[in-house]
Amino acid sequence: xxxxxxxxxxxxxxxxxxxxxxxxxxxxxxxxxxxxxxxxxxxxxxxxxxxxxxxxxxxxxxxxxxxxxxxxxxxxxxxxxxxxxxxxxxxxxxxxxxxxxxxxxxxxxxxxxxxxxxxxxxxxxxxxxxxxxxxxxxxxxxxxxxxxxxxxxxxxxxxxxxxxxxxxxxxxxx
Amino acid sequence: xxxxxxxxxxxxxxxxxxxxxxxxxxxxxxxxxxxxxxxxxxxxxxxxxxxxxxxxxxxxxxxxxxxxxxxxxxxxxxxxxxxxxxxxxxxxxxxxxxxxxxxxxxxxxxxxxxxxxxxxxxxxxxxxxxxxxxxxxxxxxxxxxxxxxxxxxxxxxxxxxxxxxxxxxxxxxx
Numbered sequence: 588x589x590x591x592x593x594x595x596x597x598x599x600x601x602x603x604x605x606x607x608x609x610x611x612x613x614x615x616x617x618x619x620x621x622x623x624x625x626x627x628x629x630x631x632x633x634x635x636x637x638x639x640x641x642x643x644x645x646x647x648x649x650x651x652x653x654x655x656x657x658x659x660x661x662x663x664x665x666x667x668x669x670x671x672x673x674x675x676x677x678x679x680x681x682x683x684x685x686x687x688x689x690x691x692x693x694x695x696x697x698x699x700x701x702x703x704x705x706x707x708x709x710x711x712x713x714x715x716x717x718x719x720x721x722x723x724x725x726x727x728x729x730x731x732x733x734x735x736x737x738x739x740x741x742x743x744x745x746x747x748x749x750x751x752x753x754x755x756x757x758x759x760x761x
Numbered sequence: 762x763x764x765x766x767x768x769x770x771x772x773x774x775x776x777x778x779x780x781x782x783x784x785x786x787x788x789x790x791x792x793x794x795x796x797x798x799x800x801x802x803x804x805x806x807x808x809x810x811x812x813x814x815x816x817x818x819x820x821x822x823x824x825x826x827x828x829x830x831x832x833x834x835x836x837x838x839x840x841x842x843x844x845x846x847x848x849x850x851x852x853x854x855x856x857x858x859x860x861x862x863x864x865x866x867x868x869x870x871x872x873x874x875x876x877x878x879x880x881x882x883x884x885x886x887x888x889x890x891x892x893x894x895x896x897x898x899x900x901x902x903x904x905x906x907x908x909x910x911x912x913x914x915x916x917x918x919x920x921x922x923x924x925x926x927x928x929x930x931x932x933x934x935x
Contacts, residue, residue, distance in 0.1 A: 616902075619898075625799070625802060625917070628921050628924055631925065631928055631932060635928075635932050638933070638934025639933075724793075725792075725793050728790075731792075731932075735923065739924070743799075743917065743920040744798060747799060747802050749909065749913050751798070751802050753908060758808070
């Protein structure tokens with residue numbers, strides 16, 4: 588044994604990647620700083636959720652998102668309604684639906700009154716799978732947010748409601 | 762003139778599309794509700810910013826984002842650094858850089874010490890274009906957020922910092 592070999596230094600933990608807020612400069616307006624901080628928080632949580640969906644369930648956020656819509660509509664939804672409700676804007680809804688159908692998680696049926704459009708529903712397997720993922724998703728979020736002081740929680744919850752109400756009527760791109 | 766024709770009714774403003782928060786149910790944990798509200802705000806602002814970049818500047822958020830990185834690094838950045846700093850994770854950085862180079866907004870140069878990698882910089886035209894867009898971007902955000910009571914602004918700014926600090930060390934997907 589080479590007792591004289593110096594011990595391998597414990598590698599320092601890698602720096603967290605700089606987030607969007609690192610781009611803020613002192614000259615930036617305080618509204619811009621708030622927006623970049625909001626975006627930074629969203630990006631961190633979003634990356635975590637996407638990564639866990641991929642690793643633990645082999646799925647993507649757009650797939651999860653589409654199934655979440657259907658889970659709230661036991662009678663099914665038309666393609667056009669689905670795309671209106673999607674959280675992930677640039678998902679290719681037809682493509683995602685095709686994949687989910689191949690995996691037996693959703694099914695299409697014809698609308699009696701309109702032969703051209705079809706209704707998408709979760710299958711029982713899809714419902715079961717989604718509920719399991721949704722439970723995990725809720726658990727991940729709780730694990731990440733646990734310990735946030737209730738005053739802060741409340742302030743954020745109310746402040747974001749106020750923010751949303753303020754900006755909703757000002758939006759021009761929908 | 763057909764004076765008897767009833768006047769065309771003014772169309773009602775379309776309902777705002779349901780946002781992600783409309784999916785919350787009473788059973789959901791309050792952490793999940795906070796996350797979905799945060800995400801809803803982000804999505805609204807993000808959609809607005811992307812739409813305006815497209816309409817007013819014919820550009821995309823990943824392009825804007827890449828130029829924003831370069832604007833902070835007058836000495837230029839390597840491709841690998843760029844991708845580490847990007848806010849839009851799934852942008853194809855090589856593709857975006859190619860487009861920006863074709864438009865004369867960025868330029869590549871070889872690294873003297875490492876012939877395989879190149880340094881990307883904004884051209885003077887790129888710098889000028891970016892500064893104009895950044896000014897508009899700041900203006901859009903100010904216009905959207907103006908009138909938010911300063912107490913709410915402060916509470917959000919501080920609460921989000923607390924949230925970020927809490928979750929940073931808990932993230933597993935980077």
